[in-house]
Amino acid sequence: MIHISKRKELPLGQALAIRLGAIVLALVVCGAITTLFTGLNPISVYGAMINGAFGSQRKIWILLQETAILLCVSLALTPAFRMKFWNLGGEGQILIGGLASAACMILFGNTLPNGVVILLEIVCAIAAGAIWAFIPAFFKARWNTNETLFTLMMNYVATQIVAYFIIVWEVPKGSGQIGIINQSTEVGWLPQIGTYKYLLNIVLVALLTVLMYTYLNYSKHGYEISVVGESANTARYAGIKVDRVIMRTLLLSGAICGFAGLLLVGGTNHTITTTISGGRGFTAVMVAWLAKFNPAVMTASSLLLVFMGRGAGEISTTYGLNQSFGDILTGIILFFIIGVEFFITYRVRFEKKEKEATND
């Protein structure tokens, strides 16, 4: 017989140890599976993963850049999640933000000065993302329309809009892609800091992390978000206008997603495709949840997931496996981290079932 009961609050250290244990266990399982497919000894598997993530200066930069973008999206989703608004529309909000910046680059690249184009890009990307998140928020606030599915559907609507404009703007005609925008003039490209291609993105996201942490924990808005997330009834009692908070928070959430789109299009890729967000809208949900919606901890959880992805990617290329191998490993790690929370909240007791009806 197994009996389960709730635990008293675990000390932070112990809880952390349990979580770390789960990650280690997950890595062991991942190593074992990789060994199974590649026939390599597990040590070199881990070696390859670490090499994939930290192997060269360039790889470290890419790792940090990827972490920054993922963290940025996670930060965007967090205020919504704290309010128990399941914004699964990060994907679409990034795409629309990216589309807006690409549009600015293409439409004004030859007519306006670079500085103005960049300014326009920033404004348009943020506004586009914000509007994209505001639509489901409006319906949620007014009629309590299910936001999980609404935001999910908005992703695909966004994808098709992007697909439409890619064909409208494709270069050359019939190729189905836009290619690098303003390759010769570099108009609308976000500036580099020194010779470091990715540094600007990383700095901006680091700043955003601090701002978001402060906003959520110390501002009146942040307090309202927490109350709404706990109980709409309590919020009403406290005189908080729940609908207004939902819409305001989702504007912010979408704006930051749009900003992430800007970083991707204007900062690194300088083009737009329908897959530019690369599932980050979903991965960020897990990053934020794993960190219990704490922006500081999210830095670690996004780094972990990016490390896994990069490491697995390295294994795939080195040993001729396919790139999707990374998704499998990420999935396994997630299952472990998701599952381990149980052992932090509950206590499990094993006991033999006593023989029933001994007086028989």
Added chain:
Amino acid sequence: MADRLPAVRMRGITKEFAGKVVANKNVDLDIYRGEILALLGENGSGKTTLMNMLSGIYYPDAGTIEINGKHRVISSPKEAIDLGIGMIHQHFKLVNVFTAAENIVLGMNEPSGFDLKAASERIRQVCDTYGFDVDPNQKIYDMSVSQKQTVEIVKQLYRGAEILILDEPTAVLTPQETDKLFAVLRNMRDDGKTVVIITHKLHEVLDISDRVAVLRKGEYVGEMITTETTAQEMTNMMVGHQVSLNIERPDVEMDYRMERIRVKNLTVRNNEGVVKLDDVSFTAYTGEILGIAGISGSGQKELLEAIAGLQPVESGSVEYVVDANSTPEEVEQLIGMDPIKIAQMGVVLSFVPEDRLGMGLVGSMDLTDNMMLRSFRDGMSPFTDRKAPKHLAELVVDELEVNTPSVSTPVRRLSGGNVQKVLVGREIAAAPTVLLSAYAVRGLDVNSSYLIYDLLNRQKGNGVAVIYVGEDLDVLLELCDRILVLCGGKVSGIVDGRTTNKNEVGLMMTKLGGGEE
């Protein structure tokens, strides 16, 4: 009696909940066939937990249970049902979108197969035998509380439960409905069934039970034959020391009294368009406690929320009398306002809602953060100020003797009484002129309850207009200056708390009686 074989024998039962005190500690209890046992104890004394272990909801940390002399391990409700144990929980276990019949057959595996029509027929037979009135095809969400309770009882009878446990069954009933329920229970006892009734109301124990067992702070303290004991003796056992059973009702100097809240022809519909308040009019005075009585769901919640600016109103007015002596009379209209606007008008209106952790407080936040729930907007800064709330939290903890590790403990982890102290403490600290309270002592132990009565009386003494929605008629009759009785959203009368009696109020709750002010 000792030589008879008990239907239930519990020995050494212990149960602990994480982070809270031990709910049951080494409890021994015997329950016999053909008797009604009252399980008496204060709120939080572990009565429900103990019975939940008998019905398989909880699993004991230690101890043994024998049913009809056989040792049994009850690790799920299914096993309890198979042993003929049926429990009617305080929060009914009914699926809202199902009909009565679907709820009654739920979980049963009749050999005749699944046939709701046949089941409905048998349900009608059970109802006829015991004199119940249940429509098998009515949906639960369309039912009143007493109808739901009837469905619960029919469900247990239909399943042929031999051991029936009722957890505070009268909390939602009028005195007349209670009498009817007790008649049914006596009927069942005479049929040879075993009945346990969990209660903290002494007069009910005296009225219905054959034997009474008392729990205090999770421990078994003793048992008595009901006919051989008195209310005072039971109270002393229950609380552990001598207590006076009288609630004070101080008289306030009459020149303090003036009209404060004037409700006129108030009509409210809920989201589904059902009328919850129907043409309600009354006046609340300063320096008095106005009690609101009525079976639950008669519009109490809507009334308080309408005054507090939380409930959209169809018609009518709520006037706040700022100064009745000036000419012309200075009056503010509260209808159409939200809590912030009401506060901005300078009306300090405090509200202790029924749902403490779901409305009055934020369970996951600590005491400090909860103190600023209604005041966090103060000041121009975009950031919250936590110094003043922290100070207030410490003050409340000190003055009301809140039992908490610190002011940074999430309120969810406090016991019911302490949660209520935090909530009432915050609301009183605002120095209100109107204090609305709903079920302020529900779930509280005797000492906490008396502390709350005392706080309310002090507010009354300060000239506050106190509105007290209650469910326990004995308390309402002792505490309140006047009692307004609601029935189906209508005012069936306002009576003087000093001269009325329980029967009169009870009849008004079901509209049989009534009389004007």
Added chain:
Amino acid sequence: MIDLVAFIPRAVAQSIPLLFGSTGEIITEKSGNLNLGIPGVMYVGGICGVIGSFLYESSLADPSQMNKFLAVLIPVACCLIGSLLMGLLYCFLTVNLRANQNVTGLAMTTFGVGFGNFFGGSLIKLTGANIPTISLGATSKVFRTTLPFAGSMGAFGKIFFSYGFLAYVAIAIALASSYVLNRTRVGLQLRAVGEDPATADAAGINITRYKYVATCLGCMIAGLGGLYYVMDYANGIWSNDAFGDRGWLAIALVIFTIWRPSVAIPASILFGGLYILYLFIPTGENLAIKELYKMLPYVVTIIVLVFSSLRNKRENQPPESLGLPYFREDR
């Protein structure tokens, strides 16, 4: 005008994966589990079937001489086992370990899509083909066998009898689920578990067992949708990511049908039609506009979502405890 005789069979063929997926998800959600892993499960179901039939086909000298019975049985069994394992994983995490259902589902989708594409990619490499697909023509032919008289019945035959057996299985499962949910004891008890597990538990219903069975069954049904897509709709050709976002569309359908499997039959055909409408609307030279037509099913889902939230009817709401973990000793 759109050629209906050509359009309807394509719409129906397009709808079958959605019907499998949404029927599976309805059964799952009736138990209170919101499984956002269904898109992943459908990938796993599809690829497991592909692996099974690939191994079977390559074990034969001449695939066209294959045993028709085995050609169906092996992929179906593989598909069911693969989806069942996914269901068990989801249940273990959410029911036993009480993990957050949204996050678990998303992780399963990440995992499942990765799993499908990984093995798809690996098989493609094994075949050494130039094009990034696996072709299982012989197996597909068996899956696509239609009734012999379908061809001789003109338009009528084309609209009603031109589908492989799995299409009829999908409709049969939807009808059967509808019957079980609404007319039987098991259905009543399952609905009780999703509405109010504490009540169902107190009534002696084994919550864990119901959640497990419903979720795993739901996953297996959804997995068949993935299998149908490869073997029938795509003529036995697996290419990575081809299944696309149909899994999410299936989840959207659940809301569209207000949790009724019988409504899912016409609703999925409607969605299937919307999904391919762009192929039938003449757009001339303007290829871009086709991309906008492709968003129709999603836009329609959004509109339905909004309308169903406007009409707040008690019976049309999701199961009351959908998405919430249950722990008996919670207080």
